[in-house]
Amino acid sequence: MQDTLLTIDPSIIDWSRAQFALTAIYHWLFVPLTLGLAVIMGIMETCYYRTQNPFWKDAAKFWQKLFGINFAMGIATGIILEFEFGTNWSNYSWFVGDIFGAPLAIEGIVAFFMESTFVAVMFFGWQKVSAGFHLASTWLTGLGATLSAWWILVANAWMQNPVGCEFNPDTMRNEMVSFSDVALSPFAIDKFCHTVISAWIIGAVFTVAVSSWYLLKRRETQLALQSIKIGSIVGLIASIGAALSGHQSAFRIAQVQPMKLAAMEALYNGGTDQSLTGIALVNPFVQPDYQNDAEPPMRIAAPFALSILATNDPHGYVPGINDILNGYTRPDGTVELSADEKIQRGKLAIQTLAEYRQAKKAGADEATLQPQLDILKANMPYFGYGYIRDKSELVPYIPVNFYAFRIMVGVGSLLILFFAVVLFFIYKKDITTPRWLHLSAIIMVPLSYIASESGWLVAEFGRQPWTIQDMLPTWAAVSNIHSSSIMFTFFIFLILFTTMLAVEINILLKQIKKGPEYSS
Numbered sequence: 001m002q003d004t005l006l007t008i009d010p011s012i013i014d015w016s017r018a019q020f021a022l023t024a025i026y027h028w029l030f031v032p033l034t035l036g037l038a039v040i041m042g043i044m045e046t047c048y049y050r051t052q053n054p055f056w057k058d059a060a061k062f063w064q065k066l067f068g069i070n071f072a073m074g075i076a077t078g079i080i081l082e083f084e085f086g087t088n089w090s091n092y093s094w095f096v097g098d099i100f101g102a103p104l105a106i107e108g109i110v111a112f113f114m115e116s117t118f119v120a121v122m123f124f125g126w127q128k129v130s131a132g133f134h135l136a137s138t139w140l141t142g143l144g145a146t147l148s149a150w151w152i153l154v155a156n157a158w159m160q161n162p163v164g165c166e167f168n169p170d171t172m173r174n175e176m177v178s179f180s181d182v183a184l185s186p187f188a189i190d191k192f193c194h195t196v197i198s199a200w201i202i203g204a205v206f207t208v209a210v211s212s213w214y215l216l217k218r219r220e221t222q223l224a225l226q227s228i229k230i231g232s233i234v235g236l237i238a239s240i241g242a243a244l245s246g247h248q249s250a251f252r253i254a255q256v257q258p259m260k261l262a263a264m265e266a267l268y269n270g271g272t273d274q275s276l277t278g279i280a281l282v283n284p285f286v287q288p289d290y291q292n293d294a295e296p297p298m299r300i301a302a303p304f305a306l307s308i309l310a311t312n313d314p315h316g317y318v319p320g321i322n323d324i325l326n327g328y329t330r331p332d333g334t335v336e337l338s339a340d341e342k343i344q345r346g347k348l349a350i351q352t353l354a355e356y357r358q359a360k361k362a363g364a365d366e367a368t369l370q371p372q373l374d375i376l377k378a379n380m381p382y383f384g385y386g387y388i389r390d391k392s393e394l395v396p397y398i399p400v401n402f403y404a405f406r407i408m409v410g411v412g413s414l415l416i417l418f419f420a421v422v423l424f425f426i427y428k429k430d431i432t433t434p435r436w437l438h439l440s441a442i443i444m445v446p447l448s449y450i451a452s453e454s455g456w457l458v459a460e461f462g463r464q465p466w467t468i469q470d471m472l473p474t475w476a477a478v479s480n481i482h483s484s485s486i487m488f489t490f491f492i493f494l495i496l497f498t499t500m501l502a503v504e505i506n507i508l509l510k511q512i513k514k515g516p517e518y519s520s
Contacts (some may be wrong), residue, residue, distance in 0.1 A: 011483040012478055012479075012480070012482075016088040016089065018245070022494060022497070023080055024185065026497040028452065029072065029453075031149070031199065032202035032449075033203060034205065037067040037199045037206070037207070040227075044056055044227075046135060048172075055222065055519075058517065059223055061126075061517065062135075063124060063227075064208070066211065066512070068119070068123060068508050070504065071506060077497060080493070085133060087481075088481060089467070089478050091479065095172075095173060096165075096173070099162075100218075102337075103155045103182070107147070107148050107150075111147035115140075115145050115147075118137040118138075119141045119144075119146060135207050150192055153191050154223075155323065157183070157188035158468075160187060160469055163181045163187075164178035165177060168382070169357065169373070194245040194248075194455075197454075199452075200234060200238040200451065201238045201242060203231075203234070204235030204238060205231075207231030208419075208422060209445045210227070211224035211441075215432055216438050232419045234424050235255050236420060239419055242412055243416070246412070254318065260396065261310060263395065266282050266296045266398050267318065268288070268295065268322055270318045271317065273315050274301075278299045278302060280296035280402075282399050283399065284398070284399045285396060288399075306318055317330065324394075325391050325394065339394055342382045345386075346382040346386030347386040349382060350374075352372050366420060384468070385473070388473065396463070396464045400461045401462050411450065414447070415444065
């Protein structure tokens with residue numbers, strides 16, 4: 001098994017990663033708008049339920065229509081994404097399917113079933129069910145979509161921080177030993193909060209942008225004003241929440257994925273009292289010479305901010321890339337092994353596993369097998385390192401992580417300012433006047449999407465070379481199929497997804513131009 005995995009065609013790995021990245025990026029174009037609009041339309045229908053003003057019903061129906069268009073597109077890409085685990089990543093699915101499959105199964109059986117059921121009531125039940133039940137259906141549709149995100153993010157968080165599992169040498173699989181550890185891990189909770197809150201921002205920006213377009217065209221003024229008010233309040237709260245949850249996520253990453261944090265910062269040599277880089281001249285096309293460079297050139301940084309971000313202590317110790325590769329001692333005295341030592345222990349684990357299985361196949365008794373099991377258990381945390389050929393492979397591509405993180409944080413900060421300015425003009429009762437603000441709202445839509453996608457780039461590029469952190473590198477996780485098959489389907493998906501995106505944008509624009517349908 002080991003030789004097969006290590007001699008697999010590199011193009012299979014590259015094309016498998018490219019195809020999965022393509023599907024995930026397109027899927028994430030639809031998901032955040034679905035989650036964000038669910039909140040907007042829920043608030044508007046709540047206003048209708050409380051006031052019985054037909055305007056709020058018409059407004060809720062309008063935003064629900066845009067929600068439905070986006071909802072359908074998200075389902076199509078999401079289904080393809082899950083199938084790719086079996087087609088392109090079969091070794092991964094076989095190795096940890098018992099754990100990874102559980103949250104995805106729950107998502108399909110419970111959350112997706114829930115949102116699919118109530119979305120029908122939401123769209124077709126206006127005249128068929130009571131106002132209270134319809135309002136509940138609207139919120140439950142949004143809750144179902146959010147629960148879908150929860151279970152998918154639980155699965156992704158487990159890949160970043162595998163907990164609640166043990167390796168079974170007899171089945172050659174990792175098996176779940178604690179569902180609660182997997183489903184409620186602090187890493188999963190932080191990832192869920194930050195991701196869903198960022199999706200609310202997308203929905204809020206979209207709402208304000210569409211409403212600003214109406215004000216530019218001097219039409220649907222009441223809808224636009226009320227939608228901007230709701231969207232900007234949701235957006236400001238969510239933007240501040242994203243900043244706070246982002247800090248907590250960074251703190252968690254520093255504990256379990258220090259290499260990701262070091263790559264995000266282009267921190268080559270760590271230490272205490274670390275500053276947070278604002279701007280630096282990192283070549284976007286070349287992996288830096290982190291072994292010889294003290295820090296990126298032209299660096300401007302905020303004193304102590306990285307230590308605060310990573311440790312909640314301005315004097316906290318933050319390891320750099322070279323510290324992690326060469327080994328270091330934490331302030332509490334914990335010794336972190338060097339990459340070379342982890343690689344040797346990983347190879348020992350792989351060798352011991354092969355010897356154990358051979359001895360068991362030959363009929364050895366438990367007493368004979370126990371020493372091998374003890375060695376395997378002691379070295380299993382480093383099992384994945386046994387497939388690493390050179391410690392440089394453990395360093396993610398620094399430029400992507402460095403710039404994607406700054407785009408995410410920079411646009412996020414801009415969004416806080418944007419929503420605050422919009423609310424200021426609402427307070428001054430002058431929101432219909434400033435043309436520059438309406439144009440800015442429209443520009444913020446692609447910027448917010450760029451920031452959202454940048455966050456995913458940091459999350460996924462930052463854990464390379466791992467499919468599962470410290471457990472399974474990407475080249476040991478792919479299916480052993482011909483690269484031409486993946487290449488062919490990659491371009492099919494590229495055409496399909498691009499067409500779907502163009503169709504969705506076209507339908508959305510037509511519905512926006514058409515405007516709401518008012519009750520007679």
